[in-house]
Amino acid sequence: MAALGWLTPRRRSATARSVLAGEAAAEAARKSSLQLELEREEAAATEPEAAEPEFPVVGDVRAAAFFDLDNTVMQGAALFHFGRGLYKRKFFQRRELARFAWQQAWFRLAGVEDPEHMQDARDSALSIVKGHRVSELMSIGEEIYDEYMADRIWPGTRSLAQAHLDAGQKVWLVTAAPVETATIIARRLGLTGALGTVAESIDGVYTGKLVGEPLHGPAKAEAVRALAAAEGLDLNRCAAYSDSHNDIPMLSLVGHPYAINPDTKLRRHAKDRDWRLRDYRTGRKAAKVGIPAAAGLGALAGGTAAAVALHRRRR
16 A cells, blocks of 8 residues: 555645735636626627517406407497398388498598597497387397498408417407497407496396496406406406597507507507507508598598498388
8 A cells, every 4th residue: 555655646735936826816717707708798798689478478368458449440330230131121200310421431531530520329229229128229239240341441441450369368348338239249259258337227228328337448448457357357458549649548558558559649658669560451540640620521421421322222
């Protein structure tokens, strides 16, 4: 064993030179570590930005999507299309159809909801359906969807809704239109369901009154909040889509707000807050492209003429 003693390091105290060597090595290691960290930071700064995370997130069942209906999912207002179908079935007279046509033409040209027009349309609809059975109007609503609404669905918005469905999320319509009409549209589009204005009925017959108020503006936000609580949703992970500045309360409620075919006020609001925008209209609004006032009057006259022509054909 003694013969192997030369292999065993000798124990000796550190000399000044060994201490200096150790300190130098430690300092060099520290400097090299700092240099490597700096190089990594510079490399990260020059790398291209990471791709936008996938949205909607597949399998996120605590997320859902809420879509406004009029001019977001469908061109024009559902209530006006519904009124046109009721006129065809002789629920009311020509002068009322002319008013519906005027309001619809204005809505299509301006691209915004006029509170007085919407209130007038709701009052007319309530008086028209008073005394009729809910089941009767639901059956008629199915026919009206095929006649006047199916061809007016925006394909782009429909694709957005389908993306949420494909991700395993629920998709709801949120609209001031009657909940029966909204439910029919949601079912036809394969959506989860609908939040809409509720008309009072007793024993299955409409009374001509509303339950509360129309689902409009802040009421939509409250409906979404209530549904999210009942469904166990995280609103920060949810998305909402609308064309109207009236729906800013609903859009502000979720983590992913979208402005779809936005009116002027919503477009400005969305840009200020860096919200996403989508515009599926083939042309800009009259005010944006400088269409003369005469063109607007022509469109209005055309809408009224169509109503009169329909009446004549009926006779």
